Amino acid sequence: xxxxxxNSGPLSVPEGAIASLNCTxxxxxxxxxxxxxxxxxxxxxxIMSIYSNGDKEDGRFTAQLNKASQYVSLLIRDSxxxxxxxxxxxxxxxxxxxxxxxxxxxxxxVKS
Amino acid sequence: xxxxxxNPRHLVRRRGQEARLRCSPMKGHSxxxxxxxxxxxxxxxxxxxxxxxxxxxxxxxxxxxxxxFPKEGPSILRIQQVVRGDSAAYFCASSRTGVGTxxxxxxxxxxxxx
Numbered sequence: 001x002x003x004x005x006x007n008s009g010p011l012s013v014p015e016g017a018i019a020s021l022n023c024t025x026x027x028x029x030x031x032x033x034x035x036x037x038x039x040x041x042x043x044x045x046x047i048m049s050i051y052s053n054g055d056k057e058d059g060r061f062t063a064q065l066n067k068a069s070q071y072v073s074l075l076i077r078d079s080x081x082x083x084x085x086x087x088x089x090x091x092x093x094x095x096x097x098x099x100x101x102x103x104x105x106x107x108x109x110v111k112s
Numbered sequence: 113x114x115x116x117x118x119n120p121r122h123l124v125r126r127r128g129q130e131a132r133l134r135c136s137p138m139k140g141h142s143x144x145x146x147x148x149x150x151x152x153x154x155x156x157x158x159x160x161x162x163x164x165x166x167x168x169x170x171x172x173x174x175x176x177x178x179x180x181f182p183k184e185g186p187s188i189l190r191i192q193q194v195v196r197g198d199s200a201a202y203f204c205a206s207s208r209t210g211v212g213t214x215x216x217x218x219x220x221x222x223x224x225x226x
Contacts, residue, residue, distance in 0.1 A: 032212045043203055043217040044155070051212060088155065090215075097160070097168045098210040100145055104154040 003027065004091050006103035015112045019076040023089030023103055026070070030093030033065055033072045038086045038105070048074060079110045114139070116206050117186075118218035125225050131191040131198070133221045137206030143167075144187045145215060146179060149201045158202075161187055162210070194225045 005024045013019045021035075032051055036044035050056045050063040050072065062075040072091075076083055086105040092098055117136040125131050137144050142163050147155040157171040161181035172179065176194075181187040191198055201222050207215040 034214065036217075043220045044205075046214055046216060049214050092211065097170075099157060099160040099168050100205065100207075100215050101157065102147075102155045 002103075003096065003101045004089055004103040006087075006089050006106045008104055008106060010107040010109050012109045012111060013079050015079060015081060015110055017079050017110075019079045019083065019108055019110070021074040021076075021087050021089075021106050021108065022071060023073065024071045025089075025091045025093075025101075027091070027093045027095040028067075028070065029095055030067075030070075030091045032092040033063070034090040034092075034100070035061075035063060035072075035074045036088040036090060036102075038088060040085075044088055076108075079108075081110050081112045084108055084110050116141075116204060116216055116218035118202075118204055118221050120221060121219060122222045123224070125194050125223065127195060127225055128193050131194050131223055131225075133189040133191075133202050133204075133223070134186040135189070135204035135206075135218055136186040137204075138216060141206035141208050141216075143207045143210050143215075144181050145205045145207075146187075146189050147203045147205070149203060149220075155203065158189070167210070191223075194223075196225045199223055199225045 035048040038044045048063040060077045064073045088105045089103040146158040159179045160168040176192045203220045205215040205217045207213045
């Protein structure tokens with residue numbers, strides 16, 4: 001089992017819809033969870049961090065964490081074509097030696 | 113408040129030469145992570161350093177690759193005797209501490225080996 005797993009996509013949604021991106025992780029002791037956005041040819045950009053069970057909202061983005069089920073998700077409301085990118089889930093935990101472990105990323109395409 | 117600075121942005125080396133990639137973390141950050149990314153692939157962890165210490169180098173190839181983060185100055189990723197397979201984007205990220213803090217990426221160094 002991979003440490004951090006994401007569906008590679010592409011996930012296609014129409015403009016204005018909600019995009020739902022999911023991520024599962026293997027280390028039950030993981031403590032910190034992050035979502036990064038990466039445009040083609042660019043570096044990853046941090047968009048959300050979440051540390052406690054539940055939801056965390058920031059503008060059009062909502063991160064959801066469920067430690068019992070070992071998954072973290074990212075919802076993007078009112079999706080825009082400019083949201084088209086690869087979304088990377090990253091996890092930090094003691095089992096990983098506190099290094100930042102990334103999933104392979106999900107490609108999101110928002111069609112206008 | 114400058115972000116993570118990497119240089120050079122683009123580096124071309126002939127096979128057999130050495131490549132030195134530099135990463136200056138954000139102000140107040142003492143933890144640095146290096147990643148490699150091939151086209152259309154994910155981020156592959158290479159090494160995690162704290163000032164003057166290598167915390168985790170489990171992702172580094174055993175030969176030709178080394179990394180350091182001295183007390184003063186930037187973190188350096190060094191690749192000796194480069195081969196074509198080393199061509200990739202190399203990203204570094206920094207964080208304030210090792211646990212529970214956000215990490216921010218630099219713009220990366222695109223290494224091309226000809």
